[in-house]
Amino acid sequence: MDELDQKVTPIFDGKVVRKDLLHRIKKGTNVPTFVLEFLLARYCASDEEAEIQAGLEAVLDTLNDNYVRPNEANRAQSVVATKGKHRFIDKVHVNYVEKDRRHWAALENFDSRRVAIAEKFYRDNDRLLQGGLWCEVTIAYNEIEEDDYAFYIEDLRPIQLSRFSFEQYCEGREEFSRNDWMDVILRSVGLEPTRLSQRLKMHFMARLLPLVEPNFNFIELGPRGTGKSYFFSEFSPYSTLISGGQATKATLFYNNQRKKIGLVGFWDTVAFDEVGGIKVKDPDTIQIMKDFMANGRFSRGVEVIADASMAFVGNLDLSVQQVVNSEVYDLFQPLPKEFDLAVMDRFACYLPGWEMPKNSSDFLTNNYGFITDYLAEAFHYQLKHTNRYEEVSKRIRLGKEVEGRDEKGIKKTVSGLLKILHPSSSPSDDEFEEYVSYAVECRRRVKEQMNKRKTDDEFALINLSYISSDGQEKVVYCPESQTASATQEPSRKNIHAGEFEEFKSEKNARQAKASEPTKPALDKSEAEVPVVHADAVVEPKEPQEQHFTIHYGDTGYSYESLIGPYLLGAKKVEVEDPYIRATHQVQNFVRFCEAVLKAPSVRKIVLTTSYDEETDVKQLSERLSELKQSLIEIDVELEVKVNDHMHDREIRVDNGWVIKIGRGLDYYQKPDNWFAIGVNDLALRKCLETKIDIFKS
Template sequence: MEYSPDDLDRKLATAFDGKVVRKDLLHRIKKGTNVPTFVLEFLLARYCASDDPAEIQAGMEAVLDTLNENYVRPNDANAAQSRVATKGKHRFIDKVHVNYVEKDRRHWAALENFDSRRVAIGEKYYRDNDRLLQGGLWAEVTVAFNEVEDDKYTFYVEDLRPIQLSRFDFDRYCEGRAGFTRDEWMDVILRSVGLEPSKLSARVKFHYIARLAPLIEANYNFIELGPRGTGKSYFFSEFSPYSTLISGGQATKAVLFYNSQRHKIGLVGFWDTVAFDEVGGLKVKDPDTIQIMKDFMANGRFSRGVEVIADASMAFVGNLDLSVDQIVHSEVYDLFQPLPKEFDLAVQDRFACYLPGWEMPKNSSEFLTSRYGFITDYLAEAFHHQLKQTNRYEEVSKRIKLGREVEGRDEKGVKKTVCAFLKILHPNGSPTDAEFEEYVAYAVEGRRRVKEQMNKRKTDDEYARINLSYISATGQEVVVFCPESRNATATLEPSRRSIHGGAPVPSLVPAEPTAPAPSPAAPPAVATVVEPESTLLASATPQEIAMPAEPELTEQHFTIHYGDTGHSYESIVLPYLRGARSVTIEDPYIRATHQVQNFVRFCEAVIKAPSVRNIMLITSYDDTTNLQDLTSRLDELKQSLLELDVALDVKVNENLHDREIRIDNGWTIKIGRGLDFFQKPDSWFGVGANDISLRRCLETKVDIFKAPAA
């Protein structure tokens, strides 16, 4: 269907000329490439700044040509380096980091996909672009070959032009906002993150705005738990270059907060938002980490020998394995059920807002917009500016009136949520009384959801004041309820027995998770009945108590970020080998010595599943491949596997480009970079040289899904 601009498109394009892009073009090109959203939008804004279909088509072809010529794809590093050595220089689109290396007493640039960490770079580039030193910067970078043999580097940066905005005019942003109503501006924000607001209810729109709160309000603590496939982690992985997403693994105080050995601040000092994906799988081995987290979540500061103050917000997203109806009508379970056991009541009390993820629609193309929205990086800059430079707390405090049951942390959480809504929807002014009341009601509900769960967990009345309220403009006290628990006695008036201590309650109640969830439109036909613990334990066999069922395997979609640790072939693949006998891996880049070594490590991980009896490798080679060495190495591996009763078959497909792992139990695992997603160690005698779970990673996406039945 041919695109036709609507009134909001025309209004936005006029007010923010050069700062907007058609999101349907992004969706079309995004499906065929693994390039970050803001890089694609940068190119689309350059080549597709038109509504003429012929010009749009020519622009799309120019974008694709630019990507083919200049974007370094994973596993193309060797070819890219060869091109520079042959031509003398070449321009690339890549993410550039600059690190000061103490032993060399100089700065070196590291290009992620070009796969070189020792590229010479002039001072002017990192002096003018601070973000090169703080997490990296996507840029068009011209890399040149160094002909001087005596120099200790092969490549140097000849030119660098940031793709991400280097300057942002907040006054101009506010001036443009003044021409829109509140509802129009909300639709602009939603279209900017790729959603079509006409497909969403007013309540769901507010949910999506709330997801953005940690990106714009400093020291804001946010949690969203709900079903899989609702895009919980997208806002923190792709929307803003100022946000980092930690995908499972181990959280340490050195990585998150402060490294005492190196005297360097952790992630909270470099990012606006530190988000934890799949929070239920987060491992916290050091109790000190949780204590520092509590201090930081409370007031944005902590002490580790030195006093550290930072603005980073913390967001926690994860999945609920039981239906919400089961949970709210149960005396045993609560909506914090997926959190790690280390996240005690003190951590939970610091959450300002619990977004009900079960109300969010599943990811679907029907919710994607085909209209204009802000270039992602431009809106991200607007949010970053407000997080760092604006404070609406005093304004909200003067205007808001809260009820008697609102206590200290309740008040702070509610106010910070309202501040976030004001920054997002009213960066240049104040809302009407009706609009302000909407934000307050939503903020109170988000905080009440937190307090209800704490009250359910606590064995006394410390958190019993759950009827949070606000005073309306007419002077009336309005008590706010959470829709899911309004009629749930088990949540509103929980019993005061110890439900989290003593013998564990087997997962036999409430209803079995395999039973279909009741329709949200109607209450369940039969209320959940919770038997006393003694009855449950008496009726369960010893095997049922001692041998809990294996956790259900679920689809996963996450990003491993540059510099992450804690990932290995075993951690990614092994859980999905349950009952598998055959594993097929397609990877065209099993050629160089380190790539074959990676494949050996992969085989070592796979054979830890006792049922596996066959591994099939489908790969390819090029003119530079030493076939004799490659064949010899794979034959050695084949022989060693045979001794363990595992057969290795190797096939060559010269047209192979994709990378995926197929398991005969139906699961497919796609890793964007294939097996080659680890950085080369700084030293082969340092930590991470042998245990790859301790080795830093390159950035890649991981998709794990069940193949549809034939």
């Protein structure tokens, strides 16, 4: 025990646990952290090694006897049927089944969706009806054969503290300095503060903000494996994590058919994991989300007010330095297209996930920290019963470029930090200034990315600042973008003028080319250099002009072999092909893009195509959008244009080469069956007859 351990254990006797004990058990089970610590607090509430060892054995025995592993459901059901009843640790959901006109409990690992439950259990524990709760639950066997169920719940106890005193929590906090208290919080979530910088400590505090501040809109995007979703999936029983999938207004906000409020009414925090995978089919969902994120209320026939915070976490696959120095991309790139600027503007805090360390045992603590459930209760109490916003408003002074939503976001971030680090007292001037500076940075990161997306100056006031205690105005910058001119001063291009000038110059070039005397096309037999399969000519040092015919049934003409040698130094490839419509034609274009990506310098692909009355435009748009998204993830932009009057088929590379293919990209024969050679490797696919002209413009 170090000095901090010796201090925290007597002050919070019975409410702290050695975190290395958790790590030792956690690796062998998928039980949530707060469930394991519930058992550790019951059996290992001692500092005597012999008692702790005996307690660990008791915890393991309890897990062996009472925790149902997903692959042991049949054995668990057999135990209940044989013994008559048995106590389990499992997650319990309660669902109302309309055709039965009654409620049924569903146990996740026990693997039964039709367990009878008394009304008192779900009446006293609302969250059983929304998302479920981990409980100690006694399942009994029903001997009455006429009943349509085999099991019923005889007893149920949520795995939470039976009582919590906020006054005692605050009294204990007064015995610690701010830095020591921050270290206690970090150890409570399993981290060793001596291995973290002060900036990283603030980042981890920011991850807790949605759990303590009501209606707090939070986003963190960064690499995989940094623990973004842990705080919302396992740290607190008052938060729920939605892992991708479809988010509906009935699930999230209000179900008009059942007259029931959604997740935002039952949880302190609703978190969205893998935010890029969210599917929003109903545009009303986004509009309701905007209303709720703005002021914690919305209307769906009835006026609903709720305190839930919304957190969005996801993966950022692109290089941060490339993004901040790009005129095209921004740090909101992974968000689904339905998340427009109005949604982004409601984020109070953008946590730079790329600065967070990867999960590693090197950062885990072996010292004492709060029982996770105890700290979660403290945060839950503060979210519901305390308000530090007015206190912050009276003390904070912000610069002239801070606008309405900036001010609100900054104040809510500071308010949340006060609740975590100063639950019943006020920080010093230096501490308060540290919180304000951090909050301004987190909001500026939001503002900078919106400013890059907007074609006018609506969000141009990005130099957010605050007035320090000595009266000086201090502008706060984001470390990743401070020297990036593409982010600090993004270009304001006319969205039409550039396209018109480009179209005009291309048209003039084509007219000039048409007026020149044309060279007679060489037949394959007349070519000075014998033409061999294109696959045999791989990346020539000096590519030459070619004019030849692919004959019916020829093989060896993959996209890569045709265009690969002509992509040296290319940054932009333009494809004009009116027939990218049918499924196989879109698949051909995908394969073409894969071939283009073999040239590492390419950063943009432009497709100009058309469609007719028989084209399923919606399906075509969805397919090209999916391709566009996958290209963005590897830092390549796809631009799609529609021109109903085009007939030319050609590929233009910005290094000057032009590849004209008579049939466009669709010059392959359709396979007789989809399990034949040539289906996947286009070099082995038989071709249709077409002419190829490759020349320098």
